[in-house]
Amino acid sequence: MMLKVENLSVSYNNAVAVDNISFEVKKNEAVAILGANGAGKTTLLNAIFNTVKKSGKVIYKDRDISNMHTKDIVSMNIAYVPDKRTVFNDLTVYENLEIAAKDIITSKKRRYFMESLEHIFERFSNLKEKIALKAGYLSGGEQQMLSIAQGLIREPEMFVMDEPTAGLSPKLTKSVFEIVSFMKHKKITVLMVEQNVNKTLQYTDRAYIMNVGKIVDSGYSETFLKSKSVKKAYLGG
Ligand SMILES: Nc1ncnc2c1ncn2[C@@H]1O[C@H](COP(=O)(O)OP(=O)(O)OP(=O)(O)O)[C@@H](O)[C@H]1O
Numbered sequence: 590m591m592l593k594v595e596n597l598s599v600s601y602n603n604a605v606a607v608d609n610i611s612f613e614v615k616k617n618e619a620v621a622i623l624g625a626n627g628a629g630k631t632t633l634l635n636a637i638f639n640t641v642k643k644s645g646k647v648i649y650k651d652r653d654i655s656n657m658h659t660k661d662i663v664s665m666n667i668a669y670v671p672d673k674r675t676v677f678n679d680l681t682v683y684e685n686l687e688i689a690a691k692d693i694i695t696s697k698k699r700r701y702f703m704e705s706l707e708h709i710f711e712r713f714s715n716l717k718e719k720i721a722l723k724a725g726y727l728s729g730g731e732q733q734m735l736s737i738a739q740g741l742i743r744e745p746e747m748f749v750m751d752e753p754t755a756g757l758s759p760k761l762t763k764s765v766f767e768i769v770s771f772m773k774h775k776k777i778t779v780l781m782v783e784q785n786v787n788k789t790l791q792y793t794d795r796a797y798i799m800n801v802g803k804i805v806d807s808g809y810s811e812t813f814l815k816s817k818s819v820k821k822a823y824l825g826g
């Protein structure tokens with residue numbers, strides 16, 4: 590098991606946002622968390638990465654990470670791209686990538702970093718053209734791509750993202766899902782929160798449906814794709 594969440598709860602001023610949630614992600618799986626606005630999806634991810642106060646347990650590769658600092662969790666080879674973009678506006682695209690990888694590039698690994706960069710730019714040609722531009726001048730979509738690239742450059746074992754296609758053009762949305770395929774191909778385990786239900790179900794193995802803080806349904810993405818009633822009930826269509 591890659592990730593196991595047990596009885597996770599989060600409250601904000603007595604209002605329960607995540608209500609006793611348990612779920613798991615197996616190695617090499619791509620798993621989606623779907624649900625309406627305000628269902629608690631972002632809070633759930635933030636609880637996994639310990640940026641909000643929670644109760645319950647989070648196990649990553651048999652290790653209890655429930656009380657670990659966010660930066661220590663991330664350094665266990667999990668990438669987290671939160672819903673807010675994390676690029677440094679005053680740094681160039683190149684510098685943003687370099688800084689994302691700084692604790693893993695030693696001089697010995699420099700060549701390897703440059704190779705990873707080439708692979709990433711094959712998929713993010715927009716970024717390659719703008720490698721020397723300050724990230725603050727990128728479009729919102731390009732900044733989102735850079736956030737994902739920052740995760741990928743670390744060659745993570747698991748990649749967690751919160752609405753990576755939010756605000757992106759159809760073309761960039763397509764690129765994001767192609768990257769999900771690429772991650773699967775690279776045997777990177779994926780956990781993604783998304784609003785783009787149909788596309789997400791096409792690119793993931795399993796999905797959990799959240800509604801007002803609880804998981805109300807789960808199953809194979811393929812099965813959800815075929816079952817209109819589930820989509821109507823929880824996902825608006
Ligand atoms: N920092 C906070 N303080 C108080 N309440 C919060 C806070 N963050 C989220 N909430 C509330 O918790 C609930 C879940 O919010 P959350 O952002 O996790 O939902 P979500 O499923 O990610 O929604 P969306 O699809 O809009 O991103 C909502 O009712 C929200 O108003």
Ligand SMILES: [Mg+2]
Pocket residue numbers: 630631632672751
């Ligand atoms: Mg959210």
